[in-house]
Amino acid sequence: MTRSKRRTRRSLQVAGVGAAVLMALSACSSSDDSSSSTSGSSSSTSGSSPASPKLSGTVTVFAAASLQESFTELGKEFEKQHPGTKVSFNFGGSDTLAASITDGAPADVFAAASAKTMATVTDKNDAAGTPATFVRNQLEIATLPGNPDKISSLKDLTKSGLKVVLCDKTVPCGAAAQKALDAGKLKLTPVSYEQDVKSALTKVELKEADAAVVYQTDVKSAGDKVEGVNFPEAAEAVNDYPIVLLKNAPNAEAAKAFIALVQSTKGQQVLSEAGFLKP
Known part of the structure; x- marks a missing residue:
């Protein structure tokens, strides 16, 4: 075999080895990418928040x-x-x-x-x-529709002959009412003390009382059954x-x-x- 033929054969062998190496590297890279992708997918799945349990x-x-x-x-x-x-x-x-x-x-x-x-x-x-x-929540005076007794202040509730209802002093609305009265330096003797604010409001709705000190939310919920009167002392008795x-x-x-x-x-x-x- 001539020297020229031997050189050509050696060159072909080197080229073949190089191609084989490149193919192997490519396969490894593909495998790594696949593994990485699978791993990333698994990580993403495992890292997701579990669904909230259904309430019943x-x-x-x-x-x-x-x-x-x-x-x-x-x-x-x-x-x-x-x-x-x-x-x-x-x-x-x-x-x-x-x-x-x-x-x-x-x-x-x-x-x-x-x-x-x-x-x-x-x-x-x-x-x-x-x-x-x-x-x-803040207090408000609930009066009869049309406010026939012309109540315009907390002090007006102390008028002789006026039937006023308060919540019991142990109830939050009653304690707040007393705090408002103290702020205005007023004394008031109601015709009754009620165990909750709805009971006090009902007395006015049924016309069993001329007025009651309740929450502004109760006056609003009563609609046209009562009329509300705001008073400044209420700001001193706001309930959390x-x-x-x-x-x-x-x-x-x-x-x-x-x-x-x-x-x-x-x-x-x-x-x-x-x-x-x-x-």
């Missing part, structure tokens, strides 16, 4: 009487958002509700009309967390409304979701439309 069952909410209209609406919204759930309410005076909770009444959520009544529950360690203020998950809540997950709805944009909108003030 009954959520029992103990709430101040003044929350009745707005919470009833939010209860319907909650059931709509979470098919299979039901919101059961117990509305009443915050002090009575707090006492029931500390006595062991089964409930998931407590929404009170004052920090003081909420403290009854937290002091007994019956709350699962720290209460959060979600709205505030706290809400909390209860320690032994039978349906804790659904209860948390209800509290979240109350604090959400939708919840705040419903409460604002009812006349509540922002926290």
Whole structure:
């Protein structure tokens, strides 16, 4: 074989080896890319958040009487958002509700009309967390339609012969009314003390009283059944409304979701439309 032929043959052998090496490298690269892609996909899957568990069952909410209209609406919204759930309410005076909770009444959520009544529950360690203020409320005078007694101030409620109803002093609306009277240096003896704000309002609606000191939200919910009168001393007795998950809540997950709805944009909108003030 001539020298020229040997050189050509050697060149072909080198070229063949080079091609084989390139093919091997390409295969490795493809394998690595595939592995990386698979690994990335696996990582992405494992890193995704698990779906929230579907809520079901009954959520029992103990709430101040003044929350009745707005919470009833939010209860319907909650059931709509979470098919299979039901919101059961117990509305009443915050002090009575707090006492029931500390006595062991089964409930998931407590929404009170004052920090003081909420403290009854937290002091007994019956709350699962720290209460959060979600709205505030201010007092207003409810008079008979047309305001026939020409009531224009808190002082007017002290007129002789006027039948005035107040909430009991142990109830948040009663404690606030007393605080407003103290701010105005006024003394008032009502014809009756009622156990919750709705009972005080009803006395006027039924014309059993000429006026009552209630919340502005109650005057608004009553529509044309009463007429409202604002008074400056009310600014000295604004009540914060706290809400909390209860320690032994039978349906804790659904209860948390209800509290979240109350604090959400939708919840705040419903409460604002009812006349509540922002926290």
